Amino acid sequence: MNRRELLRLGMMAAPALAMPLRAASPIVTPKKDTNIIFIWLPGGLPHMDMYDMKPDAPIEYRGIYSPIKTNAPDIQVSELLPRHAKIADKFSIIRSMHHEFTDHGGGSKRFMMARQPKIPNGTINDSPAISAVIKQQLGPLSDYGMPSVIGLGYGSVGTMGPAWLGQAHAPFLVPGNPSTPGFKVSNIGVDDKMANRLVDRMMLLEGFDKGQGSNDGKGTAEAIHKFNDQALAMLTSEKVKDAFDLSKEAKSVRERYGMNDFGQKGLLARRLVENGARFVNVNWSAPASPPKTCAGNWDCHAVNCNLHKDLEWRLGPYDQALSALIEDIYQRGMADNTMIVVTGEFGHTPRINNQSGTKTGVLQPGRDHWAKAMSVLVSGGGTRGGQIIGATNSKGEYPIDRAMTPNDLWVNMLMHLGVDHNLVLRDELNRPIPVLPFGKPIKELLTS
Amino acid sequence: MLKRLIPALLLGLVCAHARANTEISIAARMGEPQAIVLSGKTSSQQLVVTAKDGTKLWDATHKVTYQVKPAGIVICQPSGLVKPIKNGKGTITVQLSGAAPVSIHFEVSDTEKESAADFANEVIPILTRSSCNSGACHGKAGGRNGFRLSLLGYEPEKDFRYIVYENRGRRASPAAPDQSLLLQKATGEIPHEGGVRWEIGSESYNAIRRWIAQGLPYDPESPHKVERIELFPTGRTYQPKTSQQLVVTAIFTDGTRQDVTHMAQYEANQEDMAEVDENGHVEFKNLWGSTSVLVRFKEHVATFFGNITLGEMVNTPPAKNFIDEQVFKKLKLLGLPPSAPCDDPTFLRRVSLDVAGRLPTVDEIKSFLADKDLKKRSQAVERLLDDPGYAHNFANKWTSLLRNKRSRYDGARVTFAFYDWVHNAIKQNMPYDEFVKSIITASGESNANPSVLWYRSFKNDKDFVVEPKEKSEDFAQIFLGIRIACAQCHHHPFDQWSQKDYSALTAFFSGLNIKPGASKDELVLVRAKKQNQFNNTAPAALGGEELEISKYKDPRFSLANWISKNDNPYFAKSFVNRYWKQFFGRGLVDPIDDMRVTNPPSHPELLDQLAEHFVKNHFDMKSVIRLICNSQTYQFSSTPNKHNAGDQQNYSRFIPRRLPAEIFLDSINDVTEMHESFDNQETGTTRVLYLPDDQYNTRIPFLQTFGRPKMDSASDSARKTEATVNQSLAMINSSEILRRISYSGGRAARMAKSKDDINGQIDELFLQAFARYPRKDEKQRAVKYIQSKVDLAGKNTSLQANNKKEGIEDLLWALINTKEFMFNN
Secondary structure: OOHHHHHHHHHOOOOOOOOOOOOOOOOOOOOOOOEEEEEEOOOOOOHHHHOOOOOOOOHHHHOOOOEEEOOOOOOEEEOOOHHHHHOHHHEEEEEEEOOOOOOHHHHHHHHHHOOOOOOOOOOOOOOOOHHHHHHHHHOOEOOOOOEOEEEEOOOHHHHHOOHHHOHHHOOEEEOOOOOOOOOOOOOOOOOHHHHHHHHHHHHHHHHHOOOOOOOOOOOHHHHHHHHHHHHHHHHHOHHHHHHOOHHHOOHHHHHHHOOOHHHHHHHHHHHHHHOOOOEEEEEOOOOOOOOOOOOOOOOOOOOOOOHHHHHHHHHHHHHHHHHHHHHHHHHOOOOOOEEEEEEOOOEEOOOOEEEEOOOOOOEEEEOOEEOOOEEEEEEEOOOOOOOEEOEEOOOOOOEEEOOEOHHHHHHHHHHHHOOOOOOEEEOOOOOEEEOOOOOOOOHHHOOO | OOOEEOOOOOOOOOEEEOOOOEEEEEEOEOOEOOOEEEEOOOOOEEOEEEEEEOOEEEEOOOOOEEEEEOOOOEEEOOOOEEEEOOOEEEEEEEEOOOEOOEEEEEEEEOOOOOOOOOHHHHHHHHHHHOOOOOOOOOOOOOOEOOEOOOHHHOOHHHHHHHHHOOHHHOOOOOOOHHHOHHHHHHOOOOOOOOOOOOOOOOHHHHHHHHHHHOOOOOOOOOOOOEEEEEEEOOOOEEOOOOEEEOEEEEEEOOOOEEEOOOOOEEEEOOOOOEEEOOOOEEEEOOOOEEEEEEEEEOOEEEEEEEEEOOOOOOOOOOOOOHHHHHHHHHHHHHOOOOOOEOOHHHHHHHHHHHHHOOOOOHHHHHHHHHOOOOOHHHHHHHHHHOOHHHHHHHHHHHHHHOOOOOOOOOOHHHHHHHHHHHHHHHHOOOOHHHHHHHHHOOOEEOOOOHHHHHHOEEOOOOOEEOOHHHHHHHHHHHHHOOOOHHHHOOOOOOOOOOHHHHHHHHHOOOOEEEEEOOOOOOEEEEEOOOOOOEOOEOOOOOOOOOOOOOOOOOOHHHHHHHHOOOOOOOHHHHHHHHHHHHHHOOOOOOOOOOOEOOEOOOOHHHHHHHHHHHHHOOOOHHHHHHHHHOOOOOOEOOOOOOOOOOOOOOOOOOOOEEOOHHHHHHHHHHHHOOOOOOOOOOOOOOOHHHOOOOOHHHHOHHHHHOOOOOOOOOOHHHOOOOOOHHHHHHHHHOHHHHHHHHOOOOHHHHHHHOOOOHHHHHHHHHHHHHOOOOOHHHHHHHHHHHHHHHHHOOOOHHHHHHHHHHHHHHHHHHHHOOHHHHEEO
């Protein structure tokens, strides 16, 4: 017996089942084919060196890089992002995002939970990440077994925790670097030997699992059957297996994204959303193992790295991978359905701080944590590109126009997925908890 | 004043005997057939008509015809709602075919005058009923789209300010009432995200318009305040698919009464059993059991409680103790026949899992099955209460609720010490009141008094702090079964608790501080401040008087004295209810930590008797378990009969429950014979159930996947029991499971190598997994499967051995994936 027969036995997955809680607001029709690639830059991107350049600020603020013009009249980006410059009509930059948590854990929790964390550090959510709510609303798997919410690599994965919503709503985790040769995803595409053994086992189980009571009157036994079928579909689906298999892509495409962690994760994310994933959190920590002068993620304190060496090392692959991804979704006609969001947990201090590096032992420039202003890039999802939204003051320290919080961005993301942004869930005390306690759609990004 | 009913004289029950054995009675409130007195043109009165066939009562309010004489003074709708037309007197006669008619007098006055508008008692209830001030709309903290209201209208003074003074007075304009945003938004004249809440010209519209037109009157000091509400009827027994009209009367501090049936809010607690509409009409569905309806008017709540009967003949086995007496009484009332008593293997597996948190061993089962003693079941209960598993099983339960979560930085001793303390208390069967007192009054160094560790809350992921609010909320939830947290910010929406009650309880825990001790494994709890107030409120137990305690005295000792008083309404009940759930899967009050007047117990007398038993037996925790496990109720089979498959709350059968994560993994380990080895565990244990804290939740993802709590919540529901696709993946394909099945030192390897008869080995495997021998077909299937694998190897003996092991692995996989294994049946 082979996989095909196994599936013919009636063990084909049923459509993914969302378990709705009581919603107080009008029903929003979930969309089926929209999705989000949520690129997380752990440590936070230094806005002053990338998307919010201040050429007129004092040198200790503006740094050594200059802004360059792009193909969008309103947008200028750092000279380290030349490929961005060619496609700026396809993305917008929000410059006025801000919040209050300057610890990595606290900032990540603040962003992902869309509310204030109970404790200002640590990465364990006290309230569900919005990604967990998305999974709960859209169901754990697509019709043919593609996980709906996926975390590629670690990082914000810690703060994707479902808290009281339950572990069922944690993301499907894909650790590792897909550009390495041995990259393999557990629970996807089991080999033929194992598949055959699974068939034997399932048939044996069927023989023993007959009518032994276990009827709890709440449908738990039926739910186990259903989830077993879904799990088998996921384990054995050729389509899911292929989606995770980057060797199916032409070499030229893989190279366009870059044969490194950023590039291949970006490409993998595109393959996953093409095949039914709805929210893919892509963790871009470092394109490769960092040299001495560079940091393992975007946390560009002087103690961690030489800010300039670090940016010159990481922004090349970043520029290549992100521009490839944006171009790709536009070229493939996916730009209406796929929204790309690039953010970290916060920005970095507008003023450069010179300190001795832990690894280098010499005085070097760096920027520290800064949550009062941060930049976020948004592309696709039906949004109009080429816009700068909001502004910071002359030194990039705080918003002076269109101040907004991560919650506002979540409103747009939920709207894009067809999840009610006014949704109210019940916590462990059965209290009604609004998923977004506050937040308004970012009008500039709404589909025109 | 809208809808006012002036107090009237009691007239005695008006009944009329009918020719065909049906009697009807009519009531305007509390079952008293007083004259209907309507004052003012906006007043109204809901009637309730009860019919009696022999001994059976049923609600005829919507079935009878109402005849008004003389006509033109009042109108009586077919639903029994009486409204005035003009001043006068008369009679309403109620007719039902087959019954003699009955009458009630009415008197109407003051219809020529316009009633004075009442902001607090009329406008606010309309906003509440229309959900304007719900948590999802303008009642949300900070409001919605710029307009905020106090949650559920608990703070009329604030609401007055929000409506009248904010937004430049555009919300309510006495000069042009119809132009008021409050009306235009709610009617949809101006686009409103919350949709149309009431139509122009509706009663709600008119009432609010009247208030605006009269110049926005509001006197926060008005003596005309609602003191309490009365509900009629409060409940009785019903047939499926029948209904009941309710009447709700508000009694004011000035003694006046008013029918508020059409102003109150209703919420069915079990929507699969009953529905209720906004006029207080309850419709029962085709499902029997107990069901309740929450009634709320302003901050006052009442509960309607109905038993819906199936009406079958019920024969019960002899009652073994008062649990059975009460449960059987209810089954008879409902006419719901119970399942048969369970067999011995089922009992032993069930009680071993529930008491000792483990499967029975093969030897235990064999000797139990061979034992001819009639008392062998209760002897088994005694043995299990002395089993090491018992203390760990319950220590696991308590330490999880008491948040024995390890921080990233503290030494393991902190959580270990607390676990050990709890474990020892359970093992020595410390009286429960003493157990709780030791926790709440703890002080000093954690090495000497490990129970102080309950007071540590996380300030960040490394430092601890005493958080008085968390402590009072946890105290109420864990030890009283009350969810007080809502009352921190507003009056509890479904209970009697106010913000003052919250502050008074929290005051007991104020002034404490926890700080590092001599070593990193030690914390010290001190009363840092001579303070026993919280938010300027003196300490008071829930529902108790404010206590005058010198600030030099630790108020926690007063709280400790309060809990174990014989007449404490919550403490003992909450415990027996919690333990009841451990054995039956649901509480007599469910959820167990949500005991409130609007969430009544399914078996009120049983809950009382269990609590009484517990107090009388000096809070002996084991005695409650003994009582439950020896009851016939606990020993019913889970196999449903023709009638009771849908029973969730009457205990007519045992409801199978999934094994908790820890016990499930231990059971898999017992079947596969691969045991755990934990690093850094003082106990040197191989059992997952004995783990003292949450440290292994991340190291063994299986535990989280199957719902082990993170040990940072006092909620019973932090343990998740629902099925998920991740669990299926874990059971089908995870390395955690595959590793166990194929472990070279495990059962598959041992059985494959053994020269013993395969039949005997399969018997042993089934005894371990299911506490029973395999049926003939099961044994054949197992033997045949293994043999077919061996046959595939042909004459190659080493391949034969390998295939045999693989065949047994497949068999193990299949057995641990059966529902029979995953559930306690």
